[in-house]
Amino acid sequence: MSDAMNDTSERPFxxxxxxxxxxxxxxxxTLARARRSVLVLDSGSPRxxxxxxxxxxxxxDGAAPAELLATGRAEVAAYGGRIRSGAAGTALxxxxxxxxxxxxxxxxxxxxxxRRLLLAxxxxxxxxxxxxxxEHWGRSVLNCPYCHGWEVRDQPLAVLATGPLAVYQAQLWRNWSDRVTLLTHTWRLTEGDRELLAALGVAVVEGEVTGLAAGGGDGGPCVVRLAGGGAVECRALVVAPRFTARAGVAASLGLPVVAVARDGVAVGTCLESDPATGATALPGVWAAGNVTSPTDQLPAAAAAxxxxxxxxxxxxxxxxxxxxxxxxxxxxGRGGRP
Known part of the structure; x- marks a missing residue:
């Protein structure tokens, strides 16, 4: 359901x-079922x-992301919620x-x-x-083992080291496969890191990664190319991205983004909000989902x-x-309106 009209002259949602x-x-x-007038602005670029x-x-479990969103839009519309998409749904x-x-x-x-804003x-x-x-993000290039680990269980996996969390990633993915290789890429491992990886049976391959070629579509394998001509074949390459909040609307209202850290290491940015209610520092504005908690999975984002x-x-x-x-x-004291 799309609505491209200009609503500035109407009563506010x-x-x-x-x-x-x-x-x-x-x-x-939730708001539509509470009989509130609701408009969703959807730019159509889900993570x-x-x-x-x-x-x-x-x-x-197993549903296509687009299917889930289409079902959700239909449910919102069924309760009278309105949805704008495309350029009309892209809030600047x-x-x-x-x-x-x-x-x-x-x-x-x-x-x-x-009257109120919910930034999601x-x-x-x-x-x-x-x-x-x-090109292969979300298929042969993965981040979250809870989202994709089962699908690549017991298969050869490679972890791209780009920071101090790489060793933890190797430990984590070791839970789904005992065939994990850590690619040092541009990161220097400590002797303690190497000892731990050896104890876990995680192989270490030195050298900068120069590219990735994936074959067979979603089913791999993929070939990780190294400087000097070497290569590592694996079912999936594990990469830790940096999470950057989509905060244009928040910034226009004076709400700053803050750094997100994991084990003392900066991994991205987010909006600050009350974890229980989603309220931001600006009265009338709430925030929820990955913009406030980038590592939350889909159920947690929906709950927020x-x-x-x-x-x-x-x-x-x-x-x-x-x-x-x-x-x-x-x-x-007689009721009615003055």
Missing amino acids: DVVVVGGGAAGLAGAL NAPATHLHGYLGR AADRTADGAFLVRCADGSAVRA TGVVDELPEVPGLR GARAAVAINAGLVEEGARRALEAYRAWG
């Missing part, structure tokens, strides 16, 4: 959800688009208006007004500059969207009650 992934759609569904199937989502910036609402400007030149814009996975990685929606609705209920009480008192 109760909530505009920026982002049409699992977090955004789960939030929109998991390269993957052929999603895993670990109870009741939907937002402003606070004089009446306390928000004006969201989109790539097609249109704008929409909202996600992150961008930034891969190392190695030819072939982007639903939690934020409950908090948003609670705030709208309180605001409505406060206004009703003010009107009641202004009308002399």
Whole structure:
């Protein structure tokens, strides 16, 4: 369901959800079922688009990501939620208006007004500059073992070392296969690292990786090329991307991104929000999903969207009650409106 009209002259939506992934759609569904007027702005660039199937989502294991999103959009629409996609659904910036609402400007030149905003814009996975990685991302080039480990279990796997977390990655993926090789690439291992890897039976191959060629589509194998002409064949290459928050709308509202660290190592950026409610530092704006927690899997992102929606609705209920009480008192305690 797509809606490309300019809604600035209409009554504001109760909530505009920026982002049409699992977090955004789960939030929109909860709000629509709470009888709130909801608009989802969906740019159509989900993080998991390269993957052929999603895993670990109870009741939907093995579904295609596009199928899940199409089902979610239909469910939101069934409860009266509206969805804009493409340029009309690509939010560029937002402003606070004089009446306390928000004006969201989109790539097609249109704008929409909202009483509340839910930012579920996600992150961008930034891969190392190695030819072939982007082309095979989500299929032969993997990151999350909980998403893809079962599908490559007991097969030869290679880990591309780009930082101090590489040794941990090798340990982690060793849980799914005892045929793990660590490629040192541009990272220098310590003697302690080498001793641990040897104890785990993880092979170490020296040399910078210069490219990746994958054969057989989703089923591999792939060939990792090394400087000097060497090569390593594996079913999948494990890579740790940098997670960069899609924070254009947040930045336009003055909400900064913060660094994300794992074991003291910076791995990306995110928006800060209350972990229980999704509330940001700016009243009226909530955030949920990977934009606030880049390593969350799909179920956790969807849950965060639903939690934020409950908090948003609670705030709208309180605001409505406060206004009703003010009107009641202004009308002399006789009900109605002044």
